[in-house]
């Protein structure tokens with residue numbers, strides 16, 4: 001079996017493949033079962049942040065929610081559940097077997113689609129019903145006996161994380177920290193993507209962790225893309241995700257890839273000549289995006305760098321396949337498109353070219369908005385549009401859609 005899950009059998013992976021909801025006991029699974037007392041007698045618990053990351057990865061990578069089903073009803077469980085934004089929180093539960101049946105019914109799931117992790121005898125009724133019954137390695141003997149999968153880690157020390165990674169692996173997501181195919185680490189493309197992420201951040205085109213950057217990895221069918229929800233000032237090259245362009249398979253993703261992965265994949269699939277994609281929320285472009293106003297080429301360089309009037313793609317919610325589709329059609333063969341009520345996407349043969357497009361679009365949008373305030377902007381004459389278009393085609397390669 002894979003080194004990450006020493007106790008998993010093919011039968012366990014089959015069970016893990018079906019899971020759509022993960023429920024867990026709290027004390028003894030997410031904590032080590034012990035407790036600390038503060039000076040004023042308050043009970044303190046230690047939760048593993050690695051387990052929290054497992055919950056986050058299940059949600060982001062596989063759309064699998066996690067919930068607590070526990071006998072405890074003390075503040076620490078509530079606080080932890082709130083921090084982890086859990087959708088199912090069942091406290092003070094006497095019969096966990098009944099509770100998981102109720103949850104299954106309410107969510108329209110079969111019990112085979114629910115995993116349960118518990119460590120003690122009061123977890124047995126739920127463990128007997130769950131499609132995948134799991135427990136930490138230091139569980140009660142009867143629980144070890146009943147579980148399909150015994151984690152090789154102890155409660156509060158990564159037992160839950162191992163279950164989360166097992167489910168993700170069974171469902172086709174690369175385990176965290178796994179090296180890419182043939183052990184490649186792709187450090188150069190990762191460094192490049194990180195560098196250009198920092199550039200869009202420093203140029204004020206995005207704030208915090210907004211926007212995203214990707215590039216094709218030359219000689220492969222892979223792309224490197226920024227991770228989800230990590231602010232640019234603390235992002236590291238190792239966190240950049242490696243994804244297969246055709247299949248969308250997460251080849252090496254120590255962290256979930258950007259939530260706009262679909263959009264990047266859709267653009268690369270449609271435009272083989274595109275080597276880099278940059279999505280920003282740059283301020284003046286965002287104003288146009290809210291006005292749903294296309295940006296005409298009003299400065300000479302705009303047509304050369306962007307390829308023509310920047311259109312506004314139909315609105316779709318962030319991160320959806322629908323947004324991916326509308327971005328691709330709004331982009332057509334140009335170097336940039338405005339995303340309605342959102343921001344923009346810019347493309348280029350290389351990262352510097354995609355950045356150039358993003359900077360040119362923001363500058364153009366600022367000039368356009370300012371000039372609209374003062375009067376009616378004069379558009380470029382037809383000869384300039386033609387000359388700029390020739391420059392654009394020359395830059396991007398004659399047959400831009402190929």
Ligand SMILES: [Zn+2]
Nearest residue numbers: 211281318343
């Ligand atoms: Zn965005």
